[in-house]
Amino acid sequence: MRGAEEIVWPGGSDNFRLGIGELRxxxxxxxAGCAVVLARLLSTAWKIDDVYxxxxxxxxxxxxxxxxATATLERALTxxxxxxxxxxxxxxxxxxxxWGEDDPPGETEAGEASQS
Structure with missing residues (x-):
């Protein structure tokens, strides 16, 4: 899984990470499955928990x-x-x-250098 990433959002600038436990x-x-939640968010057919x-x-x-985390989110909602x-x-x-372009799936072939 990917490490935490800093995101600037209405609540400020914070690190976010969704590992398997958080995704579950x-x-x-x-x-709903994660892809369904993402589709709802992108289509504006979301529910409050899809956002929260x-x-x-x-x-x-x-x-x-x-x-x-709850306090930070509640503050952002103000x-x-x-x-x-x-x-x-x-x-x-x-x-x-x-997957992002900088983090392709799979492993590099033997002898290939990682570009990260």
């Missing part, structure tokens, strides 16, 4: 306590609406379920 918790909280949980769990996955946080939620989720 997200699926349980949203009663990727951000909260991403903060926790990067090392923030549950209490601080600055913008859930609709305003849907883009952040989609970005957090996308980063940890899709």
């Amino acid at each position: 918790a997200l699926e349980k909280a949203c009663d 949980q990727p951000i909260r769990l991403g903060l926790i996955g990067a090392g923030m306590s549950e209490r601080d 600055l913008t609406s859930p609709y305003g946080l849907a883009v952040t939620a989609a970005d957090v989720l996308r980063r940890f379920i899709m």
Whole structure:
């Protein structure tokens, strides 16, 4: 899994990470698979937990306590609406379920140098 990534969002600038445990918790909280949650976020057919949980769990996955993650998210909700946080939620989720160009799937062939 990828390491934590810094994201600038309406709540400030924080590290986010969704590991397998956080992704499973997200699926349980949203009663849908991660790809379904991402599709809902991108299509504006999201539910509140689709917006709330990727951000909260991403903060926790990067090392923030549950209490601080919840407080940080609640503070962000005083600055913008859930609709305003849907883009952040989609970005957090996308980063940890899709491969980026700088992090291709699989392993390098024997003798190839890693470019990271």
